[in-house]
Amino acid sequence: MTQEQDIRRHTIALLVENKPGVMARIAGLFSSKDYNIHSLSVGETMDPSVSRMTIVTSGHPLVLEQIVKQLRRLIDVIKVVDLTATGEKFVDREMVLLKVNAKGEARAEAMRITDIFRGKIVDVSPETFVIEITGDEGKIQAAIELLKPCGIRELVRTGKVAVMRGPKSLKLA
Amino acid sequence: MAKLKGYQIFWECLLKEGVDLIFGYPGGAVINLYDEMVNYPQIRHILTRHEQGAIHAADGYARSTGRPGVAIVTSGPGATNTVTGIATAYMDSSPLVVFTGQVPTALIGNDAFQEADIVGITRPCTKHNFLVKSTQELARIIREAFYIATTGRPGPVLVDMPKDVIVGEAEFEYPEKVHIRGYHPSTRGHPQQVRKAAQLIAKAKRPLIYAGGGIIISSAHKELRGLAELTHTPVSLTLMGLGGFPGDHPLFLGMLGMHGTYVANMAITHCDLIIAIGARFDDRVTGKLDAFAPKARDERAGGLGIVHVDVDPTSISKNVEVNVPIVGDAKNILSQMLEVLKTMDVDWEGQHSGWLAQLKEWDSQHPLQYSYSEKVIKPQYVIEKLYEVTQGEAIVTTEVGQNQMWAALFYRYKRPRQFITSGGLGTMGFGFPAAIGAQLGNPDALVIDIAGDGSFQMNIQELATVVQYNIPVKVVILNNGYLGMVRQWQELFFDRKYSQTDISVQPDFVKVAEAYGIKGYRLEDPKDVEPLLKSLVKMKEAVIVDVVVDREECVFPMVPAGAAVSNMLLDKPTTEKNGEELKRLLPLNFPS
Numbered sequence: 001m002t003q004e005q006d007i008r009r010h011t012i013a014l015l016v017e018n019k020p021g022v023m024a025r026i027a028g029l030f031s032s033k034d035y036n037i038h039s040l041s042v043g044e045t046m047d048p049s050v051s052r053m054t055i056v057t058s059g060h061p062l063v064l065e066q067i068v069k070q071l072r073r074l075i076d077v078i079k080v081v082d083l084t085a086t087g088e089k090f091v092d093r094e095m096v097l098l099k100v101n102a103k104g105e106a107r108a109e110a111m112r113i114t115d116i117f118r119g120k121i122v123d124v125s126p127e128t129f130v131i132e133i134t135g136d137e138g139k140i141q142a143a144i145e146l147l148k149p150c151g152i153r154e155l156v157r158t159g160k161v162a163v164m165r166g167p168k169s170l171k172l173a
Numbered sequence: 174m175a176k177l178k179g180y181q182i183f184w185e186c187l188l189k190e191g192v193d194l195i196f197g198y199p200g201g202a203v204i205n206l207y208d209e210m211v212n213y214p215q216i217r218h219i220l221t222r223h224e225q226g227a228i229h230a231a232d233g234y235a236r237s238t239g240r241p242g243v244a245i246v247t248s249g250p251g252a253t254n255t256v257t258g259i260a261t262a263y264m265d266s267s268p269l270v271v272f273t274g275q276v277p278t279a280l281i282g283n284d285a286f287q288e289a290d291i292v293g294i295t296r297p298c299t300k301h302n303f304l305v306k307s308t309q310e311l312a313r314i315i316r317e318a319f320y321i322a323t324t325g326r327p328g329p330v331l332v333d334m335p336k337d338v339i340v341g342e343a344e345f346e347y348p349e350k351v352h353i354r355g356y357h358p359s360t361r362g363h364p365q366q367v368r369k370a371a372q373l374i375a376k377a378k379r380p381l382i383y384a385g386g387g388i389i390i391s392s393a394h395k396e397l398r399g400l401a402e403l404t405h406t407p408v409s410l411t412l413m414g415l416g417g418f419p420g421d422h423p424l425f426l427g428m429l430g431m432h433g434t435y436v437a438n439m440a441i442t443h444c445d446l447i448i449a450i451g452a453r454f455d456d457r458v459t460g461k462l463d464a465f466a467p468k469a470r471d472e473r474a475g476g477l478g479i480v481h482v483d484v485d486p487t488s489i490s491k492n493v494e495v496n497v498p499i500v501g502d503a504k505n506i507l508s509q510m511l512e513v514l515k516t517m518d519v520d521w522e523g524q525h526s527g528w529l530a531q532l533k534e535w536d537s538q539h540p541l542q543y544s545y546s547e548k549v550i551k552p553q554y555v556i557e558k559l560y561e562v563t564q565g566e567a568i569v570t571t572e573v574g575q576n577q578m579w580a581a582l583f584y585r586y587k588r589p590r591q592f593i594t595s596g597g598l599g600t601m602g603f604g605f606p607a608a609i610g611a612q613l614g615n616p617d618a619l620v621i622d623i624a625g626d627g628s629f630q631m632n633i634q635e636l637a638t639v640v641q642y643n644i645p646v647k648v649v650i651l652n653n654g655y656l657g658m659v660r661q662w663q664e665l666f667f668d669r670k671y672s673q674t675d676i677s678v679q680p681d682f683v684k685v686a687e688a689y690g691i692k693g694y695r696l697e698d699p700k701d702v703e704p705l706l707k708s709l710v711k712m713k714e715a716v717i718v719d720v721v722v723d724r725e726e727c728v729f730p731m732v733p734a735g736a737a738v739s740n741m742l743l744d745k746p747t748t749e750k751n752g753e754e755l756k757r758l759l760p761l762n763f764p765s
Contacts, residue, residue, distance in 0.1 A: 016355075017354075017355065021292065021296075021304070024293065024296065025296060028296055028297055032297050062490060062494065065490065066487060066490075066491060069486045069487040070487050072486070073485070073486075073487055074355070075300075075301040075321060075353060075355050075356045076355055077355050078354050078355040079355075172354065173354075
């Protein structure tokens with residue numbers, strides 16, 4: 001009962017081996033243990049043998065603790081930091097690409113909203129715009145809400161990436 | 174540096190790892206390995222009759238010796254047949270290295286003949302697995318596989334080798350050291366945590382040690398005994414922990430949990446401190462979680478909580494929140510703890526005498542018992558007599574179900590690695606091949622598989638293996654013609670509706686033995702049991718004893734699934750009132 005009530009959302013940063021099958025191990029862990037996964041993004045680091053992953057998940061504090069431990073247990077996972085749990089401040093960003101209707105009144109409205117969110121129109125056609133907006137979750141969500149009346153034909157989100165503020169950083173050892 | 178073929182590198186690596194025994198089954202993808210094997214007479218290969226048998230045998234070898242079990246099978250069905258065995262080893266933290274053949278790298282993903290994505294299939298049931306991409310990396314991967322399988326919390330590791338990797342060529346260099354940047358198992362406990370634990374132990378009035386398979390894996394049995402004896406603390410073991418503390422020790426309460434003893438389950442319910450060591454609070458141990466160890470977990474009532482020693486951080490606070498977690502190897506941590514405890518000025522005996530007296534009283538109220546019959550053989554009687562005639566010295570493997578629980582309760586294990594059973598996964602068909610592995614790892618020991626008629630038939634084909642290699646295991650079948658444990662549930666909780674559990678249509682096991690060229694006996698009269706078992710332990714060859722037992726005997730005590738462990742059924746409900754009582758015990762989410 002208490003487990004259902006106290007659900008928190010955490011952002012976890014990982015350094016993992018950059019080799020085939022690692023994503024499958026991590027995705028498999030989340031599915032086999034029935035953990036939530038809100039977003040997952042991954043990319044190479046300065047060291048091409050290492051990838052950095054950002055996972056946004058949610059659960060009871062005990063479950064979140066388990067998630068971190070279970071991730072650490074994977075041999076191909078080199079380092080895990082629950083950014084939310086550290087209490088340190090961190091910057092997180094997500095990018096969204098939206099294909100919106102851009103005919104008639106919607107054309108000017110879409111441009112205005114893009115401007116307000118300091119987004120970019122990266123593709124233009126007589127009928128549509130492709131808009132790129134970067135920001136934290138709240139900003140992305142707000143932009144989507146405001147663009148809805150224009151008519152969103154397609155929406156792609158990258159998932160969150162995050163990094164700690166200040167000089168602290170996630171290192172291999 | 175000399176260039177070697179992949180199949181040569183493979184065997185060279187096994188030699189470097191000190192492997193002298195492997196289990197396997199050949200096929201197309203590994204035929205070159207088998208071809209090369211004849212040049213490595215130092216390594217003995219046991220050809221089982223099914224790949225599942227090979228894995229369980231390797232597992233039995235590993236559990237009985239503490240050394241990694243090694244198996245080799247071909248691609249596709251050879252590989253998929255290992256999955257149950259691998260999952261069995263994974264659940265019980267048994268070190269295995271399983272080598273599978275694979276179709277050539279160029280054909281992977283092509284639905285080639287005998288292709289299966291065994292790395293994908295076994296990802297959730299191995300500690301780690303590898304697909305070897307080039308002959309170059311074969312030696313390093315084999316080195317890492319053995320290292321990962323045997324260190325930290327041990328477990329099975331699978332190495333998938335495509336045929337072109339096996340026949341390819343590379344310079345052979347066996348890495349001296351292993352460096353895996355994402356794998357650093359901790360060994361010693363944090364001194365501050367150890368001190369904290371010691372302080373709680375010194376404070377406790379009603380402490381209980383709850384120890385599991387970790388004691389056996391880390392060979393911490395002497396330290397465990399030291400801790401119990403120094404502090405006058407009673408010990409209860411999990412199924413996997415049996416043998417980790419002497420079964421006849423005055424501080425031993427028996428197994429706890431679903432089929433635990435009355436005194437052990439009362440102890441965990443009433444203790445004020447749990448010292449959990451190498452155990453993982455499995456649902457079969459805790460029963461209903463909310464009602465588990467209520468006194469220890471209630472701080473307001475003076476509960477001191479739970480100290481948990483485990484090498485695997487994920488085992489800690491997984492099911493039950495722990496107050497003092499200590500991550501590391503049980504043997505190290507217990508000796509650290511003993512050092513601290515020895516410096517403390519505590520009258521252990523005086524402090525715990527009331528508690529020990531209470532436990533004694535509970536035990537005498539409801540000791541482990543069964544009713545003997547002169548007409549029909551009681552399965553418990555068979556185990557009791559086996560214990561007597563073997564003087565408690567045999568290595569016992571079990572199948573899964575009633576036979577397993579009776580073997581756990583009525584045979585008292587003296588030392589680690591003496592009781593070998595599939596605890597976590599509960600794999601029927603495990604015991605017989607595991608006995609083969611245990612016998613090969615302990616050639617001079619008396620190895621007995623305590624079997625059920627259902628389980629034994631699940632890997633009965635390994636009789637040929639036993640005959641081919643003269644492996645003198647003894648199979649004692651407690652034959653009730655039922656899938657006994659399921660039938661027991663049906664009797665108790667499903668109005669005796671024995672749906673699909675009657676397996677009395679079965680082979681004549683004596684004739685089966687004879688068909689394979691070994692001896693078989695059938696026992697039907699209680700008075701024949703002891704004399705036959707006495708001669709059995711002296712026989713130098715494999716034997717099957719088919720013991721026809723009371724068909725409807727049940728395992729007691731029993732905690733209904735999902736109920737609190739203090740709610741034990743101690744006998745069959747014989748009256749209406751008992752039946753009502755039973756219904757009251759059953760939780761809503763039953764069965765689970």
